[in-house]
Amino acid sequence: MKDYMQDGTKNRLLRAASEVFSRRGLKNATVREICDLAKANVAAINYHFSGKDKLYVQVLKSYISEKESIHPVDEGVTGASKPEDMLRAFAKNMLFVLADNGDPVHRGLGKMLAHEFMEPSDIHDEVIGKSFAPKFAYLKDVVLRIYPQCDEHFAMRASAAIIGQCLLISYANGLTIKIGHSQMTTADDLDQMAAFIVEFSLGGLARLNELWRKSVQESSFIAPAETNLRGQATQMQR
Known part of the structure; x- marks a missing residue:
């Protein structure tokens, strides 16, 4: 005790x-x-x-502040850094704030934060809105630096997908341990997972960027599956 x-x-x-x-x-x-x-x-x-x-609310704010002081979202990068490095620092920050680091109290608080993203409660705006909205805007700007020809809509989707990976890894950490993956408890663990998320995301974004450029005449990006469905619907109407 x-x-x-x-x-x-x-x-x-x-x-x-x-x-x-x-x-x-x-x-x-x-x-x-x-x-x-x-x-x-x-x-x-x-x-x-x-x-x-x-x-x-104060407990969660204090928890976020403590975590951010150790691994800030811009750790090791500046405005002049490569956007890929900025993306890596962002992913590490998100994982560190949300993931289990071996401390049972932090494990529970991180899971509650992740839960607020997925099922917002009455305190969502006070905690998530104020603490994470600026980080989402920062991430969106980083994505636009990587793909400057893309629009805000593309950048918002890409940012949501990156954050979603961090949330899933953090929230489902207990499940991943049960199926054979090691627990993320060290700085090296966070670095490796952050690097994986970044490389995985960059590969996916490069493909989406290619598709987006081909459909640039349209008002917004339409995913291939959605395009196929629309084509099938048109044929059926004929």
Whole structure:
């Protein structure tokens, strides 16, 4: 058991809440359990955070801030860096924020963040919107630097696909371990997975870019499968 009494009441509540939320989630965590662990009065949460929901928001914000301070989204790159290197730094940042690094508390909080992406709750805008919207815009700009001839729509789809890979790897890490893959717990693990995501994405984007250029006369990119379906529908109408 961690020694929470070394901190002030507010910090004790944050640390205790991180542990309880990571195990139980927002819905099943109770104010009493958090306060008992923090050795604090049950009224302390309302006094310091105005309720359990806002304490949960603060826990996630603190978790993101701590992770970002170790591996920021622009780690090792500048505005003059190659966009491929910027993409690699972005992927590493996303994996580090969301993935399991061997700490059970971080494992739970990272999974809750990933869950907010897939099934937004009432606190989505406060946490994901404010913390990740600027990162999404940054990623979109990086994609446009790699393929400057493409439009915003293409860049947004590409960015969503890259983030989706990071989310799936992070959220389904337990499943991948069960089917034989090792757990991502070290900086080398993150580097290797980030490099894989980047190379995989660049290969796919190059192919999509080729298709996009062929259909540049159209208002938006139409995927090959969708094009085939439209062609079949036209033939059936005839």
